Amino acid sequence: MRILGIESSCDETAASVVENGTQILSSVVASQLGTHGKYGGVVPELASREHLRAIVPVVREALTQAATKLEDLSAVAVTEGPGLVGSLLVGMTYAKSLCFAVNLPLIGVNHLEGHIHAVVLEARQEGTGVAYPALALVASGGHTHLFEVQPGFHYRLLGKTRDDAAGEAYDKVAKLLGFGYPGGPVIDGLVPYGNPRAVRFTLAKMKGNVLDFSFSGLKTAVLRWVEARDLSREIEARRNLLRATPQPTTEQWLAVTAPATLDLLASFQRTVILELLGRAAAAAESIQARSLIISGGVACNAGLRAAAREAALPYPVYFPTPGLSTDNAAMIAAAAFPKLESGAFDDMSLTARANLVLA
Amino acid sequence: MPVFRTASEEETIALGEKLARQLPRRAVVLLIGNLGAGKTTLAKGIVKGLEVAAPEEVSSPTFTLIHEYGQSRRVYHIDFYRLETARELATLGLEELFDREAVFLIEWGERFPEYMPAERLEIRLREVQGDEREIEVTVPAPTRGAELI
Numbered sequence: 001m002r003i004l005g006i007e008s009s010c011d012e013t014a015a016s017v018v019e020n021g022t023q024i025l026s027s028v029v030a031s032q033l034g035t036h037g038k039y040g041g042v043v044p045e046l047a048s049r050e051h052l053r054a055i056v057p058v059v060r061e062a063l064t065q066a067a068t069k070l071e072d073l074s075a076v077a078v079t080e081g082p083g084l085v086g087s088l089l090v091g092m093t094y095a096k097s098l099c100f101a102v103n104l105p106l107i108g109v110n111h112l113e114g115h116i117h118a119v120v121l122e123a124r125q126e127g128t129g130v131a132y133p134a135l136a137l138v139a140s141g142g143h144t145h146l147f148e149v150q151p152g153f154h155y156r157l158l159g160k161t162r163d164d165a166a167g168e169a170y171d172k173v174a175k176l177l178g179f180g181y182p183g184g185p186v187i188d189g190l191v192p193y194g195n196p197r198a199v200r201f202t203l204a205k206m207k208g209n210v211l212d213f214s215f216s217g218l219k220t221a222v223l224r225w226v227e228a229r230d231l232s233r234e235i236e237a238r239r240n241l242l243r244a245t246p247q248p249t250t251e252q253w254l255a256v257t258a259p260a261t262l263d264l265l266a267s268f269q270r271t272v273i274l275e276l277l278g279r280a281a282a283a284a285e286s287i288q289a290r291s292l293i294i295s296g297g298v299a300c301n302a303g304l305r306a307a308a309r310e311a312a313l314p315y316p317v318y319f320p321t322p323g324l325s326t327d328n329a330a331m332i333a334a335a336a337f338p339k340l341e342s343g344a345f346d347d348m349s350l351t352a353r354a355n356l357v358l359a
Numbered sequence: 360m361p362v363f364r365t366a367s368e369e370e371t372i373a374l375g376e377k378l379a380r381q382l383p384r385r386a387v388v389l390l391i392g393n394l395g396a397g398k399t400t401l402a403k404g405i406v407k408g409l410e411v412a413a414p415e416e417v418s419s420p421t422f423t424l425i426h427e428y429g430q431s432r433r434v435y436h437i438d439f440y441r442l443e444t445a446r447e448l449a450t451l452g453l454e455e456l457f458d459r460e461a462v463f464l465i466e467w468g469e470r471f472p473e474y475m476p477a478e479r480l481e482i483r484l485r486e487v488q489g490d491e492r493e494i495e496v497t498v499p500a501p502t503r504g505a506e507l508i
Contacts, residue, residue, distance in 0.1 A: 010422075084424065142422035163399050164419045172394060172421070208415060216419070220395025355427055 001074040002066070003340060004098075005333025006059065008091030009083025009111045010142065013054035016329035017066035017073075021337030022124045025066030027323065027330040030054040048086035055094050062329070070102045075345070077336030080108035081356025082142075088352035096348055105345040107336040111327075112138050112145060112358045113155070115295040117335035118320040118328070130318065131290035137280040139298035140327075141167035141182065144213050144276075146283045147359060149293070153338055155359035158283045159211030166272055166298050169215035173222050173268055177231070177261065178238035179253070187265050188301050189250040190257065194266030199225060201271040203278070211283050218271055225264060234258055273307045281313060292317045299325040363494045364487070371397050371492055372414055375404015378482075378496065382409070384432070385460045387476050389468030392484035397492050398466045401484065402436055405464060409434060420466070424451065433461040440467045448474055 002025070007014040016027040030050075063069070078095035081088060099106040115138045123130045134149040135158075144161040164172070167184055174183025201221050204214040237256040241248050254262075276298070284292050292315060294308065300322045308317045324331060339345070365371045378401075382388070388405070390398040403414035411429030420426045420438040428434040435456060442448050448471050457463070457476060468475060483495045 082423070161418055162415055165422060168419060168422050176394070212415065216395065216399065223394050354423070354425070 001337075001340060002068055002072055003107070003333040003336050004059070004062070004068075004073050004076045005109075005329035005331070005336065006055075006076065006078045006091045006095050007111070007114070007327055007329040007332045008051045008055065008087050009079045009081070010087060010327060012327040013051045013058050013091075014327060014329035014332075015055075015059040015062035016333050017062055017068050018121070018330055018333035018337070021121060021334050024121070024330045025068060026062045026064075027328055028058050028062045028065065029323075029326075029328055030058045048084070048090055051087050051090035055090055059094070059098075070098075070104075073102075073104055075105045075107050075336060075340050077107040077109050077332050077339075078350075079111045079114065079332055080346075080350060081353035082111060083352075083354065085352055085354045088354070092350070092352045096350065100348065105340070106347070106350060107339050107344070108346045108350045109332045109335045109339075110356055110358045111332075112143060112147075113153070114331040114335045115140075116147070116149060116293055118295050118324040118331035119293045119318045121330065121334035122320055122324065123318060130293065131316070133287050133289050134291045134293050135280060135284035135287060135289040136293040136295065137276060137283075138296045139166040139276060139294070140296035141165060141171060143296060144215075144298075145358075146211055146280060148283075148287045148289075157357075157359040158287070159209055159213065159279060161213040161215060162206075163214050163216035164219060166213070166215060166276060167296075169219050169272060170298075172219050173265075176223060176226060177265075178235035178242070180242050180247075182297075184298060184301060186253060187269060188303055190253055190262055191266045191269045191303050193254060194259070194262030194264070196266040196270035198260075198263035199267035201267060203271065203274060211279055211286070213275060213279060215272070215275070218268065218275075222264065222268055229260070231258075231261065234261065269301075269303050273301075273304050276304065277307055277311060281311070284313070284315065289315060291315050294319050295325060297326045360495065360497045363496075365492050365494060367490050368397070368400050371400045371494070372404035372407065374494060375401045375406075376408030379405040379408025379462075382462055382480075385462070387457065387463045387479040388465065389475060389479060389481045390464060390466045390484065391469045391481060393486070396484040396486055397494075398484060401482065401494065402464045402466070405462070406434055406436070409462060433459065434464060435461055436464045436466075437468075438466040439470045442470065445471060445474060 002019050005016045012029050014029040017025040076095045076099050078091050116136045132151045136147045138145045144165045146159040148156040170183035179186045206212045299319050399419050403417040406412050406417050407414050411434050421440045426436040481497045485493045
């Protein structure tokens with residue numbers, strides 16, 4: 001049973017054909033990063049216009065690569081939220097039209113559930129499967145959530161950020177220091193050159209739900225550190241580099257970054273990782289999880305992956321391969337597979353919902 | 360116009376609650392201040408005071424641009440941090456949103472003053488020291504020609 005997945009909730013227009021929730025026959029992602037980079041972030045109008053331009057060729061490419069005709073499909077799955085409404089609408093309208101035209105069932109998928117299923121899909125490929133209950137940490141530019149995942153894909157929200165998302169903290173720190181967008185990969189690449197214990201940041205103490213996250217205090221602490229020094233020449237040098245070279249290499253960044261700044265970045269990242277892994281481990285313990293899933297764009301972070309390995313947690317920790325960590329449509333098709341099996345289809349009244357919650 | 364001082368996050372939230380009770384049913388509030396000044400924190404207080412959501416539910420809209428809270432009474436929590444040009448702003452569809460009976464809390468709202476309704480509140484947040492904040496509420500003088508719109 002083949003599902004065509006369509007994802008357009010934020011940066012990427014993506015389409016994918018996945019067979020039986022396991023075999024990725026194709027996964028095409030038309031990244032809009034080139035468009036967004038010079039704006040330092042996601043711009044909604046550009047986003048929806050780019051989605052509109054990309055959606056038809058991306059779906060066609062996904063079907064071609066998968067050697068799949070529309071009549072070979074069992075369903076079309078589409079991200080219904082959360083995300084930017086204008087962007088979501090492009091994928092949603094396209095998916096509904098396609099279903100109407102060729103008489104296929106439609107399945108709406110929550111974007112966050114998709115991120116969790118990126119891991120579920122790869123575990124199926126390995127033939128191992130994920131042991132439940134699982135604890136899922138979904139961390140990206142817009143989200144930082146902890147979910148309990150029970151068999152049958154029932155979810156319970158255990159914690160989420162009360163202010164900035166983890167990826168947003170990376171982006172704001174990177175912008176503050178003159179690094180490009182997105183901030184995560186640049187900072188992650190420079191961290192090995194700094195001392196992660198050079199700058200002392202305090203971990204957030206949460207009142208109420210101790211499994212909630214907060215990254216606003218850390219962001220402010222980085223700002224204070226920068227304000228206390230004169231980094232203007234260094235920052236200007238990086239902005240110039242970025243103007244001359246759209247995607248500088250780590251070596252090029254190193255040439256315009258002082259050792260103290262590298263120490264700051266390493267210390268910042270160490271703190272983010274302690275926050276993420278500390279709360280994920282505490283949440284996993286609270287539900288007696290038998291596995292830990294870490295997904296979303298921040299799951300690409302090499303420092304986070306290494307720290308999770310070194311933590312020697314008493315249950316397996318699953319990261320998706322990098323291509324499935326960031327936004328993609330294979331995860332949407334994979335998340336739709338159990339819904340296809342149980343006949344949980346949506347009708348044409350399905351709408352894009354910017355604030356859709358998973359649990 | 361009043362200037363308030365708060366000594367902690369809790370006090371900033373409490374001030375937001377107090378300010379919320381004085382807001383008309385339709386209001387545009389610009390939240391102005393540097394990174395970490397407490398814009399989202401004050402928004403938490405206002406949302407709490409309007410009884411549309413708990414403070415824990417209110418997070419930064421930087422990435423997602425618009426958060427929406429409440430049913431019968433509605434709050435739009437908006438963030439212009441990522442927007443660079445008026446052309447990008449124009450496509451958020453704010454004119455249509457501004458027609459609704461709702462409270463609009465706009466972080467970094469000072470970036471596009473000419474696109475904001477003349478009738479609005481401006482709240483400036485400044486860090487004094489540590490967690491201490493100075494919070495100034497002003498009603499800007501209407502700009503010339505605003506009465507024609």
